[in-house]
Amino acid sequence: xxxxxxxxxxxxxxxxxxxxSAQAILNFDGIDLSLLEISHRSKEFVAVMEEARALVLELxxxxxxxxxxxxxxxxxxxxxxxxxxxxxxxxxxxxxxxxGTWASGAIKEAKHFGETIxxxxxxxxxxxxxxxxxxxxxxxxxxxxTSNNTIFGTQMKSFPQTNIPVxxxxxxxxxxxxxxxxxxxxIYAGAQKNMGPAGTTLVVVKEExxxxxxxxxxxxxxxxxxxDKESMYNTPPVFPIYASLLTLQWLKKLGGIPAIEKINEAxxxxxxxxxxxxxxxxxxxxxxxxxxxxxTFVLNNESHTETFDKLWKAAGISGLTGHRSVGGYRAxxxxxxxxxxxxxxxxxxxxxxxxx
Amino acid sequence: xxxxxxxxxxxxxxxxxxxxSAQAILNFDGIDLSLLEISHRSKEFVAVMEEARALVLELxxxxxxxxxxxxxxxxxxxxxxxxxxxxxxxxxxxxxxxxGTWASGAIKEAKHFGETIxxxxxxxxxxxxxxxxxxxxxxxxxxxxTSNNTIFGTQMKSFPQTNIPVxxxxxxxxxxxxxxxxxxxxIYAGAQKNMGPAGTTLVVVKEExxxxxxxxxxxxxxxxxxxDKESMYNTPPVFPIYASLLTLQWLKKLGGIPAIEKINEAxxxxxxxxxxxxxxxxxxxxxxxxxxxxxTFVLNNESHTETFDKLWKAAGISGLTGHRSVGGYRAxxxxxxxxxxxxxxxxxxxxxxxxx
Numbered sequence: 001x002x003x004x005x006x007x008x009x010x011x012x013x014x015x016x017x018x019x020x021s022a023q024a025i026l027n028f029d030g031i032d033l034s035l036l037e038i039s040h041r042s043k044e045f046v047a048v049m050e051e052a053r054a055l056v057l058e059l060x061x062x063x064x065x066x067x068x069x070x071x072x073x074x075x076x077x078x079x080x081x082x083x084x085x086x087x088x089x090x091x092x093x094x095x096x097x098x099x100g101t102w103a104s105g106a107i108k109e110a111k112h113f114g115e116t117i118x119x120x121x122x123x124x125x126x127x128x129x130x131x132x133x134x135x136x137x138x139x140x141x142x143x144x145x146t147s148n149n150t151i152f153g154t155q156m157k158s159f160p161q162t163n164i165p166v167x168x169x170x171x172x173x174x175x176x177x178x179x180x181x182x183x184x185x186x187i188y189a190g191a192q193k194n195m196g197p198a199g200t201t202l203v204v205v206k207e208e209x210x211x212x213x214x215x216x217x218x219x220x221x222x223x224x225x226x227x228d229k230e231s232m233y234n235t236p237p238v239f240p241i242y243a244s245l246l247t248l249q250w251l252k253k254l255g256g257i258p259a260i261e262k263i264n265e266a267x268x269x270x271x272x273x274x275x276x277x278x279x280x281x282x283x284x285x286x287x288x289x290x291x292x293x294x295x296t297f298v299l300n301n302e303s304h305t306e307t308f309d310k311l312w313k314a315a316g317i318s319g320l321t322g323h324r325s326v327g328g329y330r331a332x333x334x335x336x337x338x339x340x341x342x343x344x345x346x347x348x349x350x351x352x353x354x355x356x
Numbered sequence: 357x358x359x360x361x362x363x364x365x366x367x368x369x370x371x372x373x374x375x376x377s378a379q380a381i382l383n384f385d386g387i388d389l390s391l392l393e394i395s396h397r398s399k400e401f402v403a404v405m406e407e408a409r410a411l412v413l414e415l416x417x418x419x420x421x422x423x424x425x426x427x428x429x430x431x432x433x434x435x436x437x438x439x440x441x442x443x444x445x446x447x448x449x450x451x452x453x454x455x456g457t458w459a460s461g462a463i464k465e466a467k468h469f470g471e472t473i474x475x476x477x478x479x480x481x482x483x484x485x486x487x488x489x490x491x492x493x494x495x496x497x498x499x500x501x502t503s504n505n506t507i508f509g510t511q512m513k514s515f516p517q518t519n520i521p522v523x524x525x526x527x528x529x530x531x532x533x534x535x536x537x538x539x540x541x542x543i544y545a546g547a548q549k550n551m552g553p554a555g556t557t558l559v560v561v562k563e564e565x566x567x568x569x570x571x572x573x574x575x576x577x578x579x580x581x582x583x584d585k586e587s588m589y590n591t592p593p594v595f596p597i598y599a600s601l602l603t604l605q606w607l608k609k610l611g612g613i614p615a616i617e618k619i620n621e622a623x624x625x626x627x628x629x630x631x632x633x634x635x636x637x638x639x640x641x642x643x644x645x646x647x648x649x650x651x652t653f654v655l656n657n658e659s660h661t662e663t664f665d666k667l668w669k670a671a672g673i674s675g676l677t678g679h680r681s682v683g684g685y686r687a688x689x690x691x692x693x694x695x696x697x698x699x700x701x702x703x704x705x706x707x708x709x710x711x712x
Contacts, residue, residue: 003389005393007395009591010392010393010394010395010396010591012393013392013393018390018392022379023378032358032359034369034374036369036377037361037363037366037368037369038366039364039365039366040554073429073430073431073434073555074429075429075590077590078429078430080575081574109575192591197595198392198396198593199555199556199594218468219436219437219461219465220437221437233433234431234432234433235366235548237555238366238548239553240593240596
């Protein structure tokens with residue numbers, strides 16, 4: 001039976017990414033060797049890396065604007081550390097917006113580097129909304145925010161104006177919607193949502209913001225070193241990068257971000273309309289901040305849990321259980337999830353209503 | 357034509373690893389989902405991680421001896437930084453043996469943490485041997501060495517006795533030979549030689565040596581945090597870890613380290629015997645320190661280069677070119693390289709002799 005994969009990440013990727021990457025493991029590009037057994041400095045893999053880095057900038061509309069794309073190790077969690085190492089001056093300070101678990105994780109690491117100002121936080125309301133109307137100190141070295149909060153199902157619909165560098169963790173919504181990406185100075189994203197499998201992290205950085213901290217930066221954590229080595233300071237995570245390239249190629253063929261944005265809006269509208277219509281369910285995030293990637297909702301009457309869980313599992317849906325820190329349900333609708341899968345979920349919700 | 361893959365890393369892996377990992381990308385374990393699209397916290401992937409961690413300790417003979425195996429991000433280069441972060445006391449010092457490019461890289465990072473004593477170095481001789489008869493300061497926090505030097509073709513055949521913790525970068529010869537691994541307190545290894553594809557790093561650490569530095573350790577660089585989270589502090593590099601598990605399973609089926617050690621010795625003997633016999637070639641590493649993993653050699657007369665290169669390429673050999681920093685040739689004979697491939701190379705060397 002066809003599965004409808006709502007996993008919050010690692011998550012569904014396009015079927016052609018699975019097929020092409022499996023083929024590359026058996027015989028890469030017809031060279032009679034596996035992708036896994038060739039040197040990362042072979043001309044074949046260097047071409048993969050170059051195309052992936054260029055395609056990121058092309059899809060984000062950042063070509064020729066002073067940005068560099070890097071595919072690094074470590075996950076977004078390592079970026080929590082690399083950002084202050086590279087951007088917070090030795091006696092400087094940084095400003096953070098606290099919108100959820102991952103924002104909070106980034107703040108925790110920054111605090112060890114210097115003054116870390118939390119400009120606003122929705123923690124007292126269990127992160128059910130995005131704070132607004134806060135002030136960003138003009139003398140901070142940078143402002144850090146998280147564009148989408150997978151666990152709580154909220155998403156920043158606009159970004160503050162500021163004259164200091166803006167750093168954004170876009171792990172869970174990059175490549176999903178049109179934004180003026182040139183308003184950001186550093187974007188990072190773990191690959192394992194819209195970009196590829198787990199095991200690599202995308203960093204897109206405006207080169208001119210680097211080199212200003214007067215701080216020693218360990219080699220592996222230094223963006224400039226990675227730029228100078230063309231994202232091959234050390235052996236890169238070859239397979240995750242190749243599968244990411246395939247995913248980016250798929251997105252380009254589809255029509256890029258504007259095309260996927262329409263599909264993502266259709267999916268989100270379909271599901272949120274049902275959550276609001278169906279008397280058995282309630283959404284948990286503030287309506288104006290609802291994420292188009294992760295819809296969080298609960299059953300109004302917990303006694304229906306067993307029935308509902310049986311119904312969606314029987315329909316081939318997987319990965320719908322909410323994060324352990326919030327409970328309820330979470331429907332993650334990343335780029336590769338088809339509208340058809342959302343229709344199946346909506347039908348199950350209607351079915352529950354009819355059965356009760 | 358069958359390829360004989362001498363790549364220095366990423367390198368040849370067992371054919372069954374390619375086949376099984378490609379299958380897992382199409383349909384993992386019969387669950388109708390790709391390995392790439394399931395949660396790292398799914399029971400299926402948790403089982404992979406647990407088996408991989410246990411199998412490492414089993415193969416190294418370290419079960420029940422207070423060690424933990426971790427599969428981390430970052431490559432061995434990140435360990436150059438994590439080792440002093442975790443083991444060098446705030447006002448402490450560390451002792452390093454300088455046997456090549458990677459040892460030197462580890463030393464460079466350690467110097468920023470405190471006094472870093474180089475107990476011996478073979479750099480003046482372009483790292484063509486392993487230094488011996490050095491003294492390790494008894495008051496250093498740890499001693500660091502590199503067991504095998506891929507670029508220069510040298511390998512430590514014995515390890516010094518010392519009462520301080522011994523840290524070893526075994527990236528290029530782990531799981532290739534029998535050692536008393538309990539003599540080491542921390543072993544690390546990038547996966548991409550004998551253990552799997554690029555994209556994960558194995559750390560095997562004796563837990564009792566941790567927690568003694570009085571130094572703040574960032575979360576992602578803290579071994580204890582990774583241990584506490586059972587190697588899932590953040591989303592791990594799922595595919596590289598799974599392919600590593602398949603490689604470890606292959607090794608276990610073969611008979612473990614004692615079985616592969618015999619094969620590796622046969623391969624190395626075959627090639628070094630020819631290098632020493634054939635008047636056209638010379639080995640570049642000191643004989644007593646020759647690596648069983650990477651044999652480095654040169655043509656005595658450079659005018660034979662073109663002919664030799666044509667011959668080995670025609671025989672289906674790939675990846676034989678020496679590292680750019682030393683030139684000549686490098687035959688990397690990792691675990692998965694069959695004896696048959698070494699015979700093909702030796703035959704080509706004899707063929708050259710007959711043709712000249």
